[in-house]
Amino acid sequence: MTERKALVVGARGVIGGNLITHLEREGGWKIVGLSRRGGPDGGHVRHRSIDLLDRAGTAEKLRDLMDVTHIFYAAYQDRPTWAELVAPNLAMLTNVVDAIEPVAPRLEHISLMQGYKVYGAHLGPFATPAKEDDPPHMPPEFNVDQQQFLERRQVGASWSWSALRPSVVAGVGLGNPMNLAMVIAVYASMSKELGVPLRFPGKAGAYTSLIEMTDADLLARATTWAATNPESRNQAYNITNGDLFRWSAMWPKLAAFFELDTAPPLQMSLTEVMADKAQLWDEMIARHGLVPTPYSDVSSWAFGDFVFGWDYDVIADTSKSRRAGFHQFVDTEAMFLRIFQDLRDRRLIP
Incomplete structure (x- = not known):
């Protein structure tokens, strides 16, 4: 060939x-x-x-x-x-x-x-x-x-x-403006560093609406x-991965990976509340021996705000690709946990 x-x-x-x-x-x-x-x-x-x-x-x-x-x-x-x-x-x-x-x-x-x-x-x-x-x-x-x-x-x-x-789309990649897995991983890591529970930061309707990855x-x-x-x-x-979920069910499972408690959702702008965390990130790099990565490259808080603001179902029909012969799928919970472990193994998060 x-x-x-x-x-x-x-x-x-x-x-x-x-x-x-x-x-x-x-x-x-x-x-x-x-x-x-x-x-x-x-x-x-x-x-x-x-x-x-x-x-x-x-x-x-x-x-x-x-x-x-x-x-x-x-x-x-x-x-x-x-x-x-x-x-x-x-x-x-x-x-x-x-x-x-x-x-x-x-x-x-x-x-x-x-x-x-x-x-x-x-x-x-x-x-x-x-x-x-x-x-x-x-x-x-x-x-x-x-x-x-x-x-x-x-x-x-x-x-x-x-x-x-x-x-x-979720995967491992730095400096990308649209990477929700990095948003969650860094947000959770900083929550743990500060000793606060992992709260869902989006709109109330987003917590219970259907979504897929x-x-x-x-x-x-x-x-x-x-x-x-x-x-x-x-x-x-x-x-898509082929399964649907609600953040209300997924969020506690993601928190468990980071050994964090959850608390009731609290709507907040990640763009605003994470704007002053560059020094904290640098301290985490030194304390945990992470790969030195500029704070501006590790996450796009604006993209997190965008996705967590969807207080309506965000789902699509994938039957056309299946009819054409593409039958592969991924379990979304397993995907998140795999990406988080990969980030940890690469020393990008603690």
């Missing part, structure tokens, strides 16, 4: 990083990872530091990648408002495709990472369980614009696209499946 070459865009995020690990484990792939920070090369992986908003620079830095067969796009640029997210995130995807398509005649597939924003989950209560063919909502929404760009670009092309729509490794397996399965050409798929 001819070796495939993957271009992983957003290689240092929790999604891109876990995808690279999976591709290495799967074998048969050469891998180029793109990110702003770059990274260490090793094995079949080569990293490049790149500013994808620099159109000319992107074309120049990618012009030698003539043997790319698959683009896995998981890059993201944050902005203060939903409207402001559209231009940079659409531009980055456009710049990558414009750079690779003309020079890579063996290009087979472009994989796009999306999320439940396609269904309006970020705006308020939405129709659940969400289905891939649900009607669109009022823009702006960059996930939708990115898919429409690929749909238009694919007409008459030899390559195909797929779109993966995970729920909240997507394990980063499961997502990686689904991503490569969709990218290499001929029947998945030009299709979107919801990808």
Whole structure:
């Protein structure tokens, strides 16, 4: 079999990083990872530091990648408002495709990472369980614009696209703005350091609403499946662990891992109450012999506030992927505990 070459865009995020690990484990792939920070090369992986908003620079830095067969796009640029997210995130995807398509005649597939924003989950209560063919909502929404760009670009092309729509993704990854597992792990570790119980900080309705997660490794397996399965050409798929839960039942189990008591939920802004904890974090690094990690890189409290503010069900229908042949699943409680233990083993938390 001819070796495939993957271009992983957003290689240092929790999604891109876990995808690279999976591709290495799967074998048969050469891998180029793109990110702003770059990274260490090793094995079949080569990293490049790149500013994808620099159109000319992107074309120049990618012009030698003539043997790319698959683009896995998981890059993201944050902005203060939903409207402001559209231009940079659409531009980055456009710049990558414009750079690779003309020079890579063996290009087979472009994989796009999306999320439940396609269904309006970020705006308020939405129709659940969400289905891939649900009607669109009022823009702006960059996930939708990115898919429409690929749909238009694919007409008459030899390559195909797929779109993966995970729920909240959990995995090990630092410096990523959307990693709920890190939010909980650092919040719990600091609660223990301060001798206070682990309180759910979100809205009262969020504590009892249904929610689901997507394990980063499961997502990686689904991503490569969709990218290499001929029947998945030009299709979107919801990808989740396969189970639903309520924080009211999950929270005490997560607290038990950290040997913490729980107390009644208390709504608070993590962005505000954790803003003054940098010194505490540095003291924890010294006291527990942790890997020195800047406080700004260990967690995104704003993302925690966002997820814990969902006082409505956030669930999607995954039967389409199962009908197409992807049958893997993950127990969410076991996933959280595995990630926490991994963080502890790596000396990222005490």
